Amino acid sequence: MKFLEKLNSSVNCNQSLICIGLDPDTSLIPDNISLEDFIRQIIEATSDLVCAYKINFAFFEAMGSEGYHFLHAARSLIPRHIPVIADAKRGDIGNTSRAYARAIFEKLDFDAVTVNPYMGYDSIQPFLEHSERGIFILCRTSNPGANDFQNLQCLKDENKTPLYLLVAEKSRQWNIHGNVGLVVGATCPEELGLIRKQCPEMPILIPGIGHQGGDVRLAVVNGTDSNGRSAIINSSRQIIHASRGDDFAIQSRQAANKLRKEINQYRRPF
Numbered sequence: 173m174k175f176l177e178k179l180n181s182s183v184n185c186n187q188s189l190i191c192i193g194l195d196p197d198t199s200l201i202p203d204n205i206s207l208e209d210f211i212r213q214i215i216e217a218t219s220d221l222v223c224a225y226k227i228n229f230a231f232f233e234a235m236g237s238e239g240y241h242f243l244h245a246a247r248s249l250i251p252r253h254i255p256v257i258a259d260a261k262r263g264d265i266g267n268t269s270r271a272y273a274r275a276i277f278e279k280l281d282f283d284a285v286t287v288n289p290y291m292g293y294d295s296i297q298p299f300l301e302h303s304e305r306g307i308f309i310l311c312r313t314s315n316p317g318a319n320d321f322q323n324l325q326c327l328k329d330e331n332k333t334p335l336y337l338l339v340a341e342k343s344r345q346w347n348i349h350g351n352v353g354l355v356v357g358a359t360c361p362e363e364l365g366l367i368r369k370q371c372p373e374m375p376i377l378i379p380g381i382g383h384q385g386g387d388v389r390l391a392v393v394n395g396t397d398s399n400g401r402s403a404i405i406n407s408s409r410q411i412i413h414a415s416r417g418d419d420f421a422i423q424s425r426q427a428a429n430k431l432r433k434e435i436n437q438y439r440r441p442f
């Protein structure tokens with residue numbers, strides 16, 4: 173099944189736009205539990221409440237050689253009908269990007285990946301060729317430093333346009349297989365609205381709520397399409413580390429349920 177079909181099916185089935193970010197901080201996990209069990213219990217407690225999971229490679233790579241084992245285990249623990257996004261922010265010369273794409277899609281079997289557009293089309297193209305997988309291009313990120321480059325005004329056809337809108341425009345042009353999405357932070361709702369206007373149907377992965385302070389209502393109102401869909405709203409720490417105690421799984425379910433309800437309350441009718 174293609175990524176977008178899988179995503180739409182889990183959005184419908186779970187009535188949810190939430191993506192839970194599996195970004196485990198081992199110092200916040202109860203002592204008596206292994207990382208694999210922690211991840212298993214979080215997934216078991218939340219898999220009927222999400223439209224996707226996102227695994228950020230950094231937290232696994234930081235564990236050294238064991239990390240790859242846990243990354244593989246985490247991906248395998250997610251039920252097959254729920255799409256899983258590899259948050260790896262890849263992008264390199266074509267030959268290297270081809271190897272990255274093989275690793276993420278063929279060896280690790282992720283449904284989608286985040287990529288960095290800074291090196292241009294040939295760095296993204298090897299991912300796009302995997303037409304059944306989703307490719308999320310960083311467009312306007314949630315961090316304060318996003319302003320350093322992404323909001324710079326660039327001259328195009330004698331008009332000034334912010335760089336992030338040029339990225340959105342190029343991403344549309346590159347979307348020949350219908351598998352491209354964008355990453356836009358919930359911390360910049362105005363930009364999110366402009367990007368949604370430019371790309372009315374593209375899926376947008378929206379991180380930045382919770383600890384980063386993004387506004388949930390504006391993420392939904394400005395980020396969803398005209399049918400109240402196509403926004404994948406990520407929350408990581410706020411959900412998986414809702415409690416440091418033995419009740420972490422129950423608390424993660426409660427946090428996910430609360431967020432799901434809040435998001436659905438702001439969605440257009442569907």
Ligand code: NUP
Pocket residue numbers: 193195228259286312313314315355356357379380381382383384406407408409410
């Ligand atoms: O612009 C981005 N902002 C962002 O936070 C792009 C991302 N991929 N992320 C990721 O989303 C970040 O690396 C982390 O994995 C997650 C947000 O985590 P949290 O702030 O909800 O804990």
